[in-house]
Amino acid sequence: MSSSSSSQPKPLRIGIIGFGPFAQFLAKTMMKQGHFIRVTSRSDYSELCANLGILFFRDIGAFLESDNEVIMISTSILSLSRVVEPIPFNCLKRPTLFVDVLSVKEHPKDVLLRIMPEECDLLCTHPMFGPESGKDGWANLTFMYDMVRIRDQSLCSSFLHIFSSEGCKMLEMTCEEHDRLAAQSQFLTHTIGRILSEMGVEPTPIDTKGFQKLVQVKESSVKDSFDLFSGLFIYNRFARQQMKNLEVALEKTKEKLQERSKELQDPIISKF
Amino acid sequence: MSSSSSSQPKPLRIGIIGFGPFAQFLAKTMMKQGHFIRVTSRSDYSELCANLGILFFRDIGAFLESDNEVIMISTSILSLSRVVEPIPFNCLKRPTLFVDVLSVKEHPKDVLLRIMPEECDLLCTHPMFGPESGKDGWANLTFMYDMVRIRDQSLCSSFLHIFSSEGCKMLEMTCEEHDRLAAQSQFLTHTIGRILSEMGVEPTPIDTKGFQKLVQVKESSVKDSFDLFSGLFIYNRFARQQMKNLEVALEKTKEKLQERSKELQDPIISKF
Ligand SMILES: NC(=O)c1ccc[n+]([C@@H]2O[C@H](COP(=O)([O-])OP(=O)(O)OC[C@H]3O[C@@H](n4cnc5c(N)ncnc54)[C@H](OP(=O)(O)O)[C@@H]3O)[C@@H](O)[C@H]2O)c1
Ligand SMILES: NC(=O)c1ccc[n+]([C@@H]2O[C@H](COP(=O)([O-])OP(=O)(O)OC[C@H]3O[C@@H](n4cnc5c(N)ncnc54)[C@H](OP(=O)(O)O)[C@@H]3O)[C@@H](O)[C@H]2O)c1
Numbered sequence: 001m002s003s004s005s006s007s008q009p010k011p012l013r014i015g016i017i018g019f020g021p022f023a024q025f026l027a028k029t030m031m032k033q034g035h036f037i038r039v040t041s042r043s044d045y046s047e048l049c050a051n052l053g054i055l056f057f058r059d060i061g062a063f064l065e066s067d068n069e070v071i072m073i074s075t076s077i078l079s080l081s082r083v084v085e086p087i088p089f090n091c092l093k094r095p096t097l098f099v100d101v102l103s104v105k106e107h108p109k110d111v112l113l114r115i116m117p118e119e120c121d122l123l124c125t126h127p128m129f130g131p132e133s134g135k136d137g138w139a140n141l142t143f144m145y146d147m148v149r150i151r152d153q154s155l156c157s158s159f160l161h162i163f164s165s166e167g168c169k170m171l172e173m174t175c176e177e178h179d180r181l182a183a184q185s186q187f188l189t190h191t192i193g194r195i196l197s198e199m200g201v202e203p204t205p206i207d208t209k210g211f212q213k214l215v216q217v218k219e220s221s222v223k224d225s226f227d228l229f230s231g232l233f234i235y236n237r238f239a240r241q242q243m244k245n246l247e248v249a250l251e252k253t254k255e256k257l258q259e260r261s262k263e264l265q266d267p268i269i270s271k272f
Numbered sequence: 273m274s275s276s277s278s279s280q281p282k283p284l285r286i287g288i289i290g291f292g293p294f295a296q297f298l299a300k301t302m303m304k305q306g307h308f309i310r311v312t313s314r315s316d317y318s319e320l321c322a323n324l325g326i327l328f329f330r331d332i333g334a335f336l337e338s339d340n341e342v343i344m345i346s347t348s349i350l351s352l353s354r355v356v357e358p359i360p361f362n363c364l365k366r367p368t369l370f371v372d373v374l375s376v377k378e379h380p381k382d383v384l385l386r387i388m389p390e391e392c393d394l395l396c397t398h399p400m401f402g403p404e405s406g407k408d409g410w411a412n413l414t415f416m417y418d419m420v421r422i423r424d425q426s427l428c429s430s431f432l433h434i435f436s437s438e439g440c441k442m443l444e445m446t447c448e449e450h451d452r453l454a455a456q457s458q459f460l461t462h463t464i465g466r467i468l469s470e471m472g473v474e475p476t477p478i479d480t481k482g483f484q485k486l487v488q489v490k491e492s493s494v495k496d497s498f499d500l501f502s503g504l505f506i507y508n509r510f511a512r513q514q515m516k517n518l519e520v521a522l523e524k525t526k527e528k529l530q531e532r533s534k535e536l537q538d539p540i541i542s543k544f
Contacts (some may be wrong), residue, residue: 078536126478128479131479173478178478181476181477185478185480186478188480189482196521199500199518199521200461204456204457206416206443206445206457207400208400209412213486213488217485220482228533230532232534233533241497246471247524253467254519256466257505257506258500260502260505261490261502
């Protein structure tokens with residue numbers, strides 16, 4: 001579709017570990033750009049992959065031997081350690097660029113730095129969009145990345161070009177800074193979405209525009225898995241504080257209303 | 273601007289009690305449609321009114337004597353009783369249509385039915401929009417109304433036509449049904465907006481689309497007065513329950529996260 005596809009320097013061989021909704025969404029654009037995709041995952045995606053023209057490997061060893069330049073990790077946050085710790089890295093044919101796309105960043109950085117072979121590079125990323133918000137293209141959507149350990153600059157640039165050429169806002173930031181900000185924004189948004197869903201919030205005939213926005217927040221939060229939401233909480237060390245801030249703010253808001261309510265009943269304080 | 277202005281049958285003489293931000297916003301469109309507006313309010317708006325070509329009355333008696341067909345009440349919810357109870361209704365020159373636009377509906381209905389002269393009609397309404405959401409016109413925005421005591425159908429229709437001719441979705445509903453639904457939608461939205469403001473929520477460089485919606489909800493909630501917010505809480509009998517539901521849902525969401533967190537630490541339960 002976009003003219004940018006043709007400006008892509010050369011097709012990359014990209015292996016993907018974890019072929020859930022988000023990886024499938026990313027793979028579509030990568031294939032459109034001409035990259036070669038190979039996949040391995042816990043579940044059997046051989047039929048889906050055959051339909052998409054993608055090689056699927058049940059066996060992680062064979063997957064590693066298939067000689068990828070880039071290996072992109074897109075497992076759930078909760079399963080990362082369990083998925084990557086048993087990887088037989090000795091099957092790798094070359095120094096590989098590992099990229100993760102998890103919605104928390106310090107955790108995969110720590111785990112991958114610990115277990116990856118020294119000769120492999122690591123790029124930690126977080127595309128700040130998903131199948132819903134990115135369904136009409138990626139232009140102006142933010143792509144956060146941290147070049148944690150990059151020696152092959154050219155390979156790293158080629159990978160980043162996948163996103164920049166689609167018009168993403170490319171934002172370099174440390175994993176720590178990401179987690180601090182994401183707790184205040186994305187985690188809070190998911191939490192409010194889940195709370196609204198817990199309340200059974202539904203459109204009414206007298207919706208205000210503001211309420212319609214809340215209904216949208218609820219709907220898009222529950223489209224993501226509960227694993228994703230719990231991952232944001234458990235593996236972002238700033239999330240717990242944010243949850244506390246939310247509770248305190250709710251309590252304060254209630255108190256202000258009760259104070260106002262009491263003032264109105266007291267004819268001496270009340271100016272009404 | 274709109275061709276509908278010309279289809280307005282005849283200009284109405286509309287008196288407004290309470291000339292705060294919302295009444296000023298409504299008056300603009302009413303004047304554009306050719307209606308004659310007179311105003312009285314606690315504060316002195318004589319200069320503003322002079323600039324707009326509107327008659328301003330400091331004295332409520334003189335205001336009532338100025339012979340309005342419709343009197344629209346747009347005081348804050350909290351001040352309604354204090355404002356309307358001392359009205360010298362005996363100054364009225366004719367059976368008048370009283371209209372209120374308060375964001376709660378059972379309360380003004382009860383107060384006005386109790387104090388209004390028997391020969392006056394009462395239309396309780398809630399335009400489900402404000403200066404922000406209605407700044408680009410009123411098309412497709414909802415106008416809720418309850419024809420509580422209407423004998424002069426034609427006068428009531430003429431008033432409703434102000435909104436229907438601008439393209440509002442006209443929605444007839446009892447005051448009780450309104451308050452039940454508005455607690456679930458509008459009050460909840462204001463509450464979440466105030467909580468986010470209490471938390472000091474601000475845009476970050478890595479905002480998701482969902483978070484941007486929350487920031488908008490926060491910004492539009494704090495643009496309305498705290499009196500309006502407390503009015504929604506104190507004078508909507510369904511609001512307290514909604515506040516409780518919000519607290520319970522927050523608690524449940526937190527518990528679910530903590531449960532998931534514990535499961536992951538327990539190697540027997542954990543499937544990860
Ligand atoms: N969805 C978004 O909008 C979005 C945006 C940016 C980043 N992300 C990140 O992208 C990653 C994938 O997200 P997602 O939306 O696809 O859903 P998800 O529920 O977070 O992750 C699903 C993936 O995790 C794998 N997985 C889950 N439990 C596993 C286990 N016990 N063992 C092995 N593999 C396991 C699944 O494998 P199978 O499919 O083989 O079962 C699947 O590939 C997450 O880290 C998420 O934070 C998501
Ligand atoms: N803003 C909206 O988007 C919106 C939408 C739909 C309905 N409404 C309803 O419209 C009404 C007006 O809303 P608003 O946005 O203009 O702001 P508000 O803060 O709810 O009300 C302001 C009005 O109340 C009057 N007032 C406040 N305290 C008073 C007192 N102690 N004695 C006498 N008058 C007092 C003010 O008079 P002075 O200005 O003379 O001081 C002003 O006219 C409210 O009932 C609100 O619920 C608002």
